[in-house]
Amino acid sequence: MRPFSEIALALSALLPLTLGAEFKVSEKDAESRRCNGMYSKDNWGGTVQPYVMTVFENSTAPKDKETTISFVIFEWKDQDLLGRAVQTSEGATQIQYVCDDGGIKGKLCNESQKGEFLLAPNATSRWKNPILTKAIDGHAAHPINYGVKKTGYYCIWTYQDSGVPYSGVVEFRNAYGELPAAQIPKLPFYGALTIVYACIGAFWAFLYVQNRHDILPVQNYITAIIVFLIIEQLMTWGFYDYQNRHGNNIGNKVLMIITAILNAGRNSFSFFLLLIVCMGYGVVKQTLGKTMLYVRILAVTHFVFGVIYGVASLTVTPDSAGPLVLLVILPLAATLTAFYVWTLNSLSFTMKDLLERKQSVKALMYKRLWWSILGSIIVIFVFFFFNSFTFASRSDPDFVPNNWKTRWFILDGWLNLVYLFDICFIAYLWRPTVNNRRFAMSDELAQDDDGGFEIASFDNMLSDDEEEARPKANGDAAHRKSNDSVPLSPVPPKPVQERPSLDGDTIFAVGDEDKFSDDDSPRNSSERKGLTSGR
Numbered sequence: 001m002r003p004f005s006e007i008a009l010a011l012s013a014l015l016p017l018t019l020g021a022e023f024k025v026s027e028k029d030a031e032s033r034r035c036n037g038m039y040s041k042d043n044w045g046g047t048v049q050p051y052v053m054t055v056f057e058n059s060t061a062p063k064d065k066e067t068t069i070s071f072v073i074f075e076w077k078d079q080d081l082l083g084r085a086v087q088t089s090e091g092a093t094q095i096q097y098v099c100d101d102g103g104i105k106g107k108l109c110n111e112s113q114k115g116e117f118l119l120a121p122n123a124t125s126r127w128k129n130p131i132l133t134k135a136i137d138g139h140a141a142h143p144i145n146y147g148v149k150k151t152g153y154y155c156i157w158t159y160q161d162s163g164v165p166y167s168g169v170v171e172f173r174n175a176y177g178e179l180p181a182a183q184i185p186k187l188p189f190y191g192a193l194t195i196v197y198a199c200i201g202a203f204w205a206f207l208y209v210q211n212r213h214d215i216l217p218v219q220n221y222i223t224a225i226i227v228f229l230i231i232e233q234l235m236t237w238g239f240y241d242y243q244n245r246h247g248n249n250i251g252n253k254v255l256m257i258i259t260a261i262l263n264a265g266r267n268s269f270s271f272f273l274l275l276i277v278c279m280g281y282g283v284v285k286q287t288l289g290k291t292m293l294y295v296r297i298l299a300v301t302h303f304v305f306g307v308i309y310g311v312a313s314l315t316v317t318p319d320s321a322g323p324l325v326l327l328v329i330l331p332l333a334a335t336l337t338a339f340y341v342w343t344l345n346s347l348s349f350t351m352k353d354l355l356e357r358k359q360s361v362k363a364l365m366y367k368r369l370w371w372s373i374l375g376s377i378i379v380i381f382v383f384f385f386f387n388s389f390t391f392a393s394r395s396d397p398d399f400v401p402n403n404w405k406t407r408w409f410i411l412d413g414w415l416n417l418v419y420l421f422d423i424c425f426i427a428y429l430w431r432p433t434v435n436n437r438r439f440a441m442s443d444e445l446a447q448d449d450d451g452g453f454e455i456a457s458f459d460n461m462l463s464d465d466e467e468e469a470r471p472k473a474n475g476d477a478a479h480r481k482s483n484d485s486v487p488l489s490p491v492p493p494k495p496v497q498e499r500p501s502l503d504g505d506t507i508f509a510v511g512d513e514d515k516f517s518d519d520d521s522p523r524n525s526s527e528r529k530g531l532t533s534g535r
Helices: 005-019 078-081 101-105 184-212 217-246 250-278 290-315 323-356 360-392 398-401 407-429 436-440 464-483 526-532
Strands: 022-026 033-037 053-055 066-074 082-087 093-096 130-139 146-147 151-159 167-173
Touching: 022 033, 033 167, 053 066, 053 151, 066 078, 066 146, 078 151, 082 146, 130 146, 130 398, 151 167, 151 217, 184 217, 217 407, 250 323, 250 360, 250 407, 290 323, 323 360, 360 407, 398 407
Parallel strands: none
Antiparallel strands: 022 167, 033 151, 053 146, 053 167, 066 130, 066 151, 082 093
């Protein structure tokens, strides 16, 4: 399990939870333009035709106050069709986007188009998707519905030069439901992960039941985390499915908190399991003693800080975050660092101890675990290195429109796949087998030149009496074999002597507190009396 990817996985799992398909629109620069990806009905299916709905609140400004709102909706690839090039008084060229009195005077538009966005002269023949522009009266605003027929990245722009405040809401509604288009791939993704973990759990349960009398303690922890992963992935899928069906209501917020808590639990449980495995629990050491208590305390502490961090991520926006946010991040970073250092040191110590004791088979298991962790770290750094170049161009206006379909996988998907590989690899190495306990409780003896070895197990160790009796038995057998060639003479039988009486003697000494001391017990039966009485 890749320890260096857990914090990135927690961040990627929590950040998308705050997003939705509805956005506020106002005169502020950050809220005057809203964009979102949209899928056509043919791509993802659904029961309704996808649309973009914009609703403005009626202005409370005086009736004689100019409240016209310039509005346009378009697909990002058609943005070059917005605006007209005009010459300023200084002779410079600039782009004019809204039809005003100057535009009418310059014959860029007519009086009926005043307040609308200006389009290129041949826009209708060049656009890939229709561009809709309107001049909205702030005192009598009506909903604006734009039907989406093709998959794309759609935007709305608003503008008002009178300085009168305005507000509204835009909804990007896809055919399949309420989820934003950038998140809908997570629905089948987490559904597939749930099925995969369920299959792993079924295979593990088969081996567990088949070898239930030979299970190691560490395998019980692996069983627990597999069951936990099935529940966690199912709840994550359920959260996105519920949001897709019902939107961002109270029930969705409750599921969001539950999902965040389960995610923090998954991270803590994973670190805990990886640490005790690297310590050799169950294979090298039958118990960790007080160390197990310290590991559990660290895991619980990391879980608590993870939940606090998750709740803070959902409730505190980046704009409102201040220096106090460090009180949330630093404790989580501290427990994370403790897990990193302790895990790697424990794995190195365990491998060194096994190699010094020449336990090559067990050392090979931990060497494979080491390569698994190292491979995961390399993959994570390669992806981060690749993503750093990808996100370096984030300031480019075309970055989000060109990457909105795959951004979920960059932030979340591939980390879950690395985690799946690691948990499968550890489950395979520590899978229940017939000789679990024999392997765990055995040490390799001195190896010969050919590299062979012998297992000294508690199940087949001979006692000193048996070792001493073996040469004697072998000698008797050899003596009998040497005498087989000598002819045997008949030996007259000994006369049968009368057996002395056993009156007054006792064969078995029975204590006073014997559980069969009642009169009707088997020991007081007639059969017993026949054994202890004289003939």
